[in-house]
Amino acid sequence: MKAAFVTEPYKVAIRDIQDPVVGPGEVLIRVKATGICGSDLHLYKGVHAFRKLPAILGHEVAGEVAEVGSGVTRLKPGQPVTVLPQISCGQCTACSKGYFNICPRKTVPGTPAWQGTFAEYFIAREEAVYPLPAGVDYVAGSLAEPLAVAVHAARRAELKGRERVAVLGSGTIGLLVLALARHYGVKEIIATDAYDYNLGVARKMGATATINALREDVAAKVNEITAGEGVEAVIVAASAPGIIDQASTIAARRGTIALVxxxxxAIPVMTxxxxxxxxxxKGSQTYTAADFEAALKLLAAGAVPVGEVVTKTVGFEDTARALEILDKRLEEAVKIVVTL
Ligand SMILES: [Zn+2]
Ligand SMILES: [Zn+2]
Structure with missing residues (x-):
């Protein structure tokens, strides 16, 4: 089968590799849609924290069950599915407390232990495979993973029941958090970004105010919008060097900042x-199974305008081009999903 590798920094090649063979308890998935994540861009640049080159891209995936291994009872060939791309050890202290997302021994795709999803086929253990709810297509299904990241961040920031929140950074994760804030009925949702295009998407998705962080004074504007009160919760989904000080400056007294x-x-922080x-x-790291299931329910309920977030789909052979578009910002884009 074909798989898209980052072979060296800024070089992507589609290579033929051995067809995967499904083992006991495993599911072979024919990949239909796989999203490009910020972490794939890190891999592309050769600066990913633990994924080493050469590696197959991708972990956001939806597809059709092609074959199931012995002992698999919950799934059958032909079923549309998505995958929770994280297998925790189940034995460490974090796992014993249910914090599977911060298991120090978890396995993720794009590593020697688990192939990436930018391939014609992908294997996952049955427990990591979730049927797509009715009405959720493959492209939307591939968004379940980043949406689960947003669900977890929203939980960490306790977004439900808040009156005023700010989302710093209107990339995929920031925009998905924004969609959740809106879904939860937050009254004032302030979004920032360096790009006017992303701020336009944020407004379409329900931001009540947007601020261009490069051109405007974020703290002064939030102060004005909230009549000096600040926001009760801040989600940090951007990585500018002064971002934590910005978050603490705009936070209301006793406010919560979730860092995703x-x-x-190291960046300086005014403690x-x-x-x-x-x-x-609070840090926010990936998601638990409960977050992932919540994300699928939100997609099924139409709580997320998928078409606003996925601004482009390309064919598998255009994977290299799609990475270049995102890396060099050759086109206005939020999420690009590769379809097969
Ligand atoms: Zn992702
Ligand atoms: Zn563990």
Whole structure:
């Protein structure tokens, strides 16, 4: 079968590899849609934290069950499915507490232990495979994974029941959090981004105010919009160096900041703001099965305008081009999904 590899930084090649053979308890999936994630761009640039080159891209996937291994009872060939691309060890302290997302021994695609999803076929263990609900097509199904990231971040920030929130960064994750905030009935939803195009998408998806973080003073504008109160929750889905200080400045007293952006270098933080306003800063890492199931329900309920987030679909042979478009921003785009 064919698979799309990043062979060296900024080089993508479609190579023929051995057809995967389904083992006991496993499901062979014919890939129909697979999304390009920010982490795929890290892999593309050769700077991913743990995925080493050469590696097959991708972990956001939807497809059709092609074959099931012995012992698989819940799924059958022909069924449309998506995959929770994370297998936790089930034995460590984190797993024993139900924090499967922060298991230090979890396995994810695009590593020697588990192939990436940019291939004609993909194998997953039965417990990681979820049938697509009726009305959720393959492209929408491939969005279940990033939506689960947003669901988890929204839980960490306790978005439900808030009056005013800010989403810093209107890329895929920020926009999906915004959709959730709207779904939960948050009254004031402020979105920021460096690109006017993304801010336009944010407004279409229900942001009540948008701020261009490059041209405008985010703190001053939030202050004005909230009459000096600040926002009760901030989701950080962008990685500018001053982003945590920006979040703490616009947060209301006793506010919560959920950090979902993966900022791998040290950045300075004014800690006094956290003391002064008794703020909480929480990390948000992937999702649990409950978050993933919630994401599928939200997709089935039409809570997320998939067409606003997935701004382009391309064929498998255009994978390299799609990565280049996102990396160099050759076109206005949010999420690009590769279809097979
Ligand atoms: Zn992703
Ligand atoms: Zn574990």
């Amino acid at each position: 952006a993966m900022i791998s270098q 006094y703001t956290f003391v002064y306003k008794e703020l909480e800063l």
